[in-house]
Every structure is written in structure tokens, then in C-alpha cells.
Amino acid sequence: MTSDSSRLSTRPEADGSGAVQSPESRRSVRRKFALVLLAGVLALTGAVAGIYYYTMRPVMLQVAVGPANSDDAKVVQGLAQAFARSHQQIRLHPLLTDGVAASASALSNGEADLAIVRGDLDVPKNAQAVATLRKSVAVLWVPPKPKGKNAKAATIKTIAQLAGRRVGVVGQTDANVNLLKVILQQYNIDPAKMDIVRFATTEVAQAIRAQKADAFLAAGPVNSKITADAIAASARDGGAPTFLAIDSADAIAQNHPVYEAAEIPPGAFGGSPARPDEEVKTISFSHHIVARKSLSDTTVAAFTRQLFAIRQQVISDFPLAAKIETPDTDKDAVIPVHPGAAAYVDGEEKTFLDRYSDYIWWALMAMSATGSVGAWFASHLKKEERVGNVTQRDRLLDMIALARRSDSADDLDQMQAEADAILRDTLNRFESGAIEEGSLTSFNIALEQFHNAVADRKWLLMSTPPRPQTASVQLRTTTGS
Known part of the structure; x- marks a missing residue:
């Protein structure tokens, strides 16, 4: 006769084939996934914040102008101070030179981003007009x-x-x-x-x-x-x-x-x-105020917008600022206009959303995809837990039948300990949202039936006298002399 205890088994472990994982293993998986998801969200948030900071940070432009005490230098210095006081995105740093020829050379050599040049002199090939000073x-x-x-x-x-x-x-x-x-x-x-x-x-x-x-x-x-x-x-x-x-x-x-x-x-x-x-x-x-051809259209457009917005503020100190005019945007202009300045003059300057809508869209798509993957993974984990709960409930039902046939109090105690572990795991699943209240109710019915079966079987074992042991008779064959 096979003992009932041999039919007892430990709780199933996760093996990737639908078997139930232990609570510690499931919590570890959820914890790792939560950390990965959190890292992804933080990375995307950091990327968006980085893009915003990069685009909105103050940009310092070197302006070549000279000589030091000229009217042009005074106007540029006045504009630089006005930009700084109003905390504008574009800031100016005057780079004083010996004159317009030296200023043009500084722009040509890449030492300056902007320069004040004279239209009747040789204009650098990499220069494009931003404004008429x-x-x-x-x-x-x-x-x-x-x-x-x-x-x-x-x-x-x-x-x-x-x-x-x-x-x-x-x-x-x-x-x-x-x-x-x-x-x-x-x-x-x-x-x-x-x-x-x-x-x-x-x-x-x-x-x-x-x-x-x-x-x-x-x-x-x-x-x-x-x-x-x-x-x-x-x-x-x-x-x-x-x-x-x-x-x-x-x-x-x-x-x-x-x-x-x-x-x-x-x-x-x-x-x-x-x-x-x-x-x-x-x-x-x-x-002319000219810019390097390689200077960003966005930067030049922002500078041009600030220049004409703040011009009135410096006129009282520098009357020559009133003479600042928009550049010639015709295709046959003596000095070609910079695309950024042309965008401002023609009213075609791109907004923040226009410039970065593609990046924002991809970021939102990435966040949406991350959320979808997270939701799927969470649903997958809950599905495994729901399957595991059904398996444990079936195990509890099987133990009811085993308890009713058991002849050993030790076996009953072992089944009771396993039922307690199943109960603890089920409550953890319920708290994490893996199983619903209806499933918990059915599990409670099965658990109650199991406890009743164990209690009845223990009472029966205690009230039934032990079976007498059958004496074994050993027959000896006597051999006559």
C-alpha cells in the first residue's frame, strides 16, 4: 500500500512553461521590471529636458567691431548690455578690432560669429547679411x-x-x-x-x-x-x-x-x-551686421528678432540705433541675406514646435511604446499569477481528498503547512491585483473545505483505536532422526 504522504508534493516552482513561480521570484521579476521601466521613463524625461535646455540656453555670439571708440562699437556695446539686462536668449560679446577691415577678417577666420562690415569693402565669402546698421x-x-x-x-x-x-x-x-x-x-x-x-x-x-x-x-x-x-x-x-x-x-x-x-x-x-x-x-x-554662413538659422533668426525688439530701448543712449534697418532680402542683393534673418523679415520664422515637432513626436512615441510594453509585461505577469492561483486552488482541492484518506497525523500537519503557504501566496496575489475578489471567494471556499476535512480526519484518527499487530508465525520443519 502506498502511503498518502508519498502523494504529497511541494508547491510548483516557475519553470517558464506555465508553472507557478514562488512569491519571492515573482516579486524579484516585478522589482526588476519596475526598475527598468523607471530607468526608461527617467531617460526619456532627461532627454526631453536636455533638448529643452539646449534650445533655450543663452547663446553667446562674438561680434567683431572697431575701432574701440567708434560709433559702431558704442552701439554694439549698448546692444550687448540691453540683451544681458533683459535676459535674452542671445547674448553679445564685443570683439574690438582696429576697424571694419579687421572685423571682416575676424569673421572670415572664424574668430567671430558676427561682424560689422562696410559694404564698399571686400565682404568675406562666408558672410551673410543680418541687418543694416x-x-x-x-x-x-x-x-x-x-x-x-x-x-x-x-x-x-x-x-x-x-x-x-x-x-x-x-x-x-x-x-x-x-x-x-x-x-x-x-x-x-x-x-x-x-x-x-x-x-x-x-x-x-x-x-x-x-x-x-x-x-x-x-x-x-x-x-x-x-x-x-x-x-x-x-x-x-x-x-x-x-x-x-x-x-x-x-x-x-x-x-x-x-x-x-x-x-x-x-x-x-x-x-x-x-x-x-x-x-x-x-x-x-x-x-552691415553680417553673420557667418554656417551660423544656425535658428540662432540668427532669434538674434534678428531681439535686435529689432530691443532697438528702441537703446536709442536714448545711442541715437544711431534708430538707423538699424532690415536687410535686403532680394536674390540680387549685394550681400546675400542669411536665411535666419530672411525668415524673420518675411514672417516665416519657425516656432519651437515647428523646429522640434519631429523630436517631440518621436519622444512621445517612445514613451507610448515604453508604456505599452510595461502594460503588456504587467498583464503577462498577472496572467501567470492568475494561472498560478488556479493551479494552487486545484492543489488545495486535491489535498481535500488526500486529507480524507490520510492515516497519519504527520501527513495532515504537512498538508496544513502547505495550505498555509498557499493562503499566504494567494493573499499576496490579491493585494498586487493579480486576482480578483471573486477568485478569492472561491479560494476561501476551497480552503474552508480543506480545513474541515483535516479537522474531521484528525478527530477520526484520534477516536479510532490502533489496529492490533498481526503476529507472524514461523513454521519450522522438524526432521526426524
């Missing part, structure tokens, strides 16, 4: 004739009469000398046959008083203080300087697209009588 005009004038002397300069009334004369150029830059040569060549005057002398801005007044030149040329904004002071120094003994009109301004602009025909309005340089006393025709050129 200001326009400058060429001013040619002849100081009045000194009293009591027959100076040749007094006879100059037109540009054609400059041939063979000495012309002083205000400023040490080669750009103004080149400007004078362009004007002279339009009037068929050979610059090589003239005496062209450059004077620093601090030397002009002394040069005029010492009559070191027959005529002078200055280039700058119409309201330039340097030009106005130089012209004021030319007026002596009540005499007024003579302004030379560039009547061929339209032809120069036609031959040299970097220049435009312009007029100097009466009284532009102050004085009494007004200087000049009537409108004077001349040519003008622009100073």
Missing part, C-alpha cells in the same frame, strides 16, 4: 579762402577742379581713400596724379587751420560729430566752406552697386549760416 555719406568740401591770401583752394567749385590738388582724407582707414578714388575716376581724374593725405580724426582741425590740404573728404552718418567738427573747423573769419556736389552719383551707383545716390539735407552739419545752405548730392554706402 547704418548708412554713411561721402562729404567733400573746400575750406574758405584765407583773407589777404590768394590760395588755389579758393577757386575749387567742382570735383573736376580737384585734379592736381591736394586732398585730405579724414580717418586712417584705406576705405575712405578707396572711396575718394571711386569718385575721382568717375570724373576721369587719375588719383595717381594727385596728392592724397590721410589725417586722423584728432588731427583734422589742426590740418585745416594749417592749410595742409586744398579739399577734404569725410565719410560717416549725416549726423556724424566727427564730420560736423571738421567742417566747423573749416569755417573761419565768418567764411563758409564750399561743399562739392557729386553730380554723377547715379552713374557711380550704377557702376558700383555697393553705393547709392543720396542727398545731404540743408543744415545737416549745423552752423550759422547753415552748413550746407542747400541740398548737396552725394553717394552713400551701408555698414
